[in-house]
Amino acid sequence: MTPIVEVAGVTVRFGGLVALSDVSFAVRPGEIIGLIGPNGAGKTTLFSALVGLNRPDAGAIALDGQRIDGLRPHRIARLGMTKTFQNTALFPAMTLLDNVVTAAAVRLPLGAARALARDCLEKVGLGAAADTDIDDLTFPQKALGEVARSLATAPKVLLLDEVMAALTPNEMDAVVATLRELRDREGITLVIVEHHMRAIMRISERILALNFGQLIASGTPAEVSRDPQVVTAYLGQPDASHA
């Protein structure tokens, strides 16, 4: 099967700092990938590069066989790849529903966009909170709200940046189930950054591990968790003890 996302030799520098160095991997359609690594390993930078918020200094990115590196984020979003923001970035002066409507309205007339938006909120279990102001949402609600907003763009690939932070174990199980369902029903490919090891190991079919901007391991959760480099990278990382 041809990969839905293909990353080849991507390097991103900020001034003198190399945030990503020669990263290459491929994602198959419908896969759920976990992206792990200690703080500052380059996970968010990689997401930003994938959706076009950072332009890679070297390398190539392809979505569904089409080169997308260098395209502006809204073009990439319309081609089918978008992401959520760490710490969430909903539009604060709008209701939750309007946030999602905004994303849907990019390609639909307003009436259809509203219907789709309600639908997306139902999918993540936030149907009841549609008319709430953003400031009145809990953090987990905001994170799921962002997932809903991303869904409204009809993504083929969804990059989720720590949507499960601050969840109780029960809530986390619910979210994991929701995400699985999205993949199973709609075939959306998911790439997930998560600090919480138990969650990520459970949901992911394959894990990519980053450290200091380099891809150090790739494989099934079991393989990666035994990988000596990954273990070293996580030594002293409090999150590692959760695993």
Added chain:
Amino acid sequence: MAALATLAASNAWSAEPVKIGILVPLSGPTAQFGNNIRNGVELALEDMKETGGLKALGADVELVYADVPAPNAAAAATQRLISQDGVVGIIGSFVSSITLAASEVTERAGVPMMTHSFADQITSRGYKFIFQVANKASLFGEKQLTYALDIAKRAGSPVSKIAILYEDTAYGTAQAKGLRDTANRLGIQIVVDESYPLNLTDASPLVNKLRASGADLVFPVSYFNDAILIIRTMRQQNLDIPTVGGAAGYIIPDFKKGLGDLVEGVYSIAPANYDALPAIAEKYKKKYGAFMPHEALMYGAAFQHMVKAIEVAQSRDPEKIRDAIAALRKCDGFSAGLPGGCTAFDANGLTSVAFPVFVQWRGDDIVTVYPPEVAKAPAYWRGKEVK
């Protein structure tokens, strides 16, 4: 006259004062000039009362002021004077653009307006209700050059190269155009022809160009702030080129206050000068503490002309007053102080009598030195008396 007075007194409305609108900038960047105009008009009203002119009208004249700091406010203020206050005529407004905007309203409303603004367009639009007591700006430019050339010739120092420095406003560009056209016609070489933004923060670039040009004569057309900077910078660089100011900033008392002895001998073109009207000028000085600037004199004359026209028309109908203004030739009071000695108008509403004069600074005063028929003293050219 006595019959007229009885007639007026017998009218029922005679107790109601006749209102005249004074539309001038009393705040904003040209507030000083609006203030001078207010002084001039009030003195002109006093003068008329003293000389008995108002009795014939059978009613008092009331001045209604409208402060117009910028042209955007002109139209509404003019309409307000006409419809709310019921003025029968309007005097104003120093700044040409304000006058132009206001006269669009007076024309449509059929109310006469008298102005001393210079802009050429004012009386070239074919409007019936606007009267310009001074000459057009282009004529000021022309005379500025021809007068200066004549004085220089008589002084035995012919001029072949001139410099024109002017602010890029309506007043500056129109006057500069008159200068430029005349110089070209007479074959005088223009070595500097520079406009600059109003309210300079630094005059050095202008003066550097002037110094490098080797001009025999310089014509700066500017308001006070820029005049001060230009003259001071010229003196710093020891440039003693004879200077012929373009009215405005060069013939107000502040010019002397600001520059002291540097102003001695500076020439300027002027629409009129107070030394033609010594008694009134003396009164003005006593009352307001400085010599009477030309705008006070000119607007005073315009005001008196309008009041006189109301008397002649014996009516408050603006249309009739307009006809009386057009027909009247008034040669007393403030009008006598204008070059030509009268206020009177041609078919376009432009003065048919007045001509620009040349003044020169002597001590604390400006003295009319040209043309000879109105000169009060001989001109000095580079310190030498010109015969």
Added chain:
Amino acid sequence: MMRSLLIIAAVACVALLLGAVLQPRGYAVRVVCLILLAASLGQCWNIVGGLANQVSLGHAAFFGIGAYTSTMLQIKFGLSPWAGLPIGMLFAALVSVLLSIPTMRLKGPYFSLATLAFGEACRIVATAATGLTGGPQGVSVPFAGNSWLLLQFRGAGAYVPVFVGLFVVVCVAFTLLANGRLGYMLRAIRENEDAAEVTGINTLGVRLAGGAISAALTAATGTMFAQFTFFIDPDIVFSATSISIRAALIAILGGVGTLAGPIVGALVIVPLEELLSAYLSNKAAGIAPLIFGLILIGIVVWRPSGLVSLVTQRRGRT
């Protein structure tokens, strides 16, 4: 949306009624015209200033372009201002797109100050380009008597329906933008540009579109202004204080980003200026603008989010 359209219709009807009953060549009807023009100008500004939160201080550039385009076409080629109007609008939209190349990425005060400088630059160009604009001496619209074709009338009263038309167009444009797809996108960009991009919004294109619409409508207001005052010069129509900053003030005083904001702002500012000028011009020079300034300060300290917040907040509480 319905409520907004009702507000617009109500204001338009009241204005038309006033235009019909007031003395057509009087002062009061002129004030009505000035209020309509001010409300339209503020609403144009509100499209970028309120919806996209780009605090432009250079709208005089578009206003002046509109005023000069129609006026010069009329003087030089005898073209009716009805034809000059769309040309001016198009030209202003084009200039706004060009302007956004350097200013697109500027944020907050930097954007404001860059647009301020741009407005001033346009004033300088209009002053210097004597051949094109008539230069600092200004130009008078030739008066040809009452004429719908030439969009000019002897008295102010006849302008009321025209200005009501302008006002309705501008306000409906604002309402459609605010409640339509573009409005959602503009607000999203205002809130978080990166997030807007990754949800598929072409932030550059949406901003350009919003800016161009605002510029074009401002130009239309400029044309109307020129036809109303019959005399324009660069200092009048490209003025930083009496056009650019005033446009912003009208919207801010009423309430930024709301339909009612510029309407309320114009209803307060114009009559206030006129009243102060009428009653205080005979008094000491400067007292009228001083009191005007004090009232502005009072309002902003009392209601920093504009006078409209008086109503909306009370409704919010109940």
Added chain:
Amino acid sequence: MIAVLQALADGLMIGGVYGVIAVGLSLVFGVLGIVNFAQAEFMMLGMYVAWFAWRYLGLDPLVGAALSFVAVFCLGALVQRLLIQRIMKAPPVAQIFLTVGLLIVLENSALLLFGPEFRTVKTAYQTRALMIGPIFVSVSYLSAFVAAVIVSGGLWLVLTRTWIGRAIRATAQNPMAATLFGVDTRWIYAVAFGLGTGLSALGGGIVLSYSSVSPTSGSQYVVLMFTVVVLGGLGSVMGALVGGVIVGMIQSLSTLVMPIQLQNLALFTIFIALLAFRPQGLLGSPSR
């Protein structure tokens, strides 16, 4: 060549003066985050104070500028406490609005108090110039420039070497943290606003030594001041001085190749272009 040197000399000196009148605006933005459209009006008030000091106390305006600073510092601090403090948390549009209201009030207060006349001082050095080779150096510009350099040096010392200076800088960087270190930020805001407006007033005194004042003198400088501080970087004190010199240079050098009428067009074009490439100004840091 001489013309270029002359233009450079003129641009440098006038630019130094621009720097001083604008540095206060930069300080106010840097510390309070407020774009103050009334800043040039405080400069105008400073010019009046210096004029009265010259007229009635016989002080040279360069000396009288110290009085301008003191008087306007007090006024500025008062204005901050009474008005600006109330809108510190208001949306930026409201802040702009307030300072525009303040501009109108100050200009017309001056008109009521001092009348519409132009006032100017007479000093012995106003009409003198030094010849350095073929270059004219105006004594009044030179003394204004020297005064500007001294003031900037003084400001730099105050900001870096005194407790109050450090407190001001700390507040600018992080008001919350400054509070934790025992700084009463409300007081600091008042001092910073007083200092900023006072510096512009001081600059006004310096400008008066060769120019003139009327109630509308502020409007002559307001756009220029903004150009200076944005070029240098809003909020950057040293940037304002560099910006001033750059603006002075652009104004004087551009007149060598284009009409003087267009000197500000040149300035604004460079201004907008520079903003496009470096939105934070030449010396500003990327975030405020």
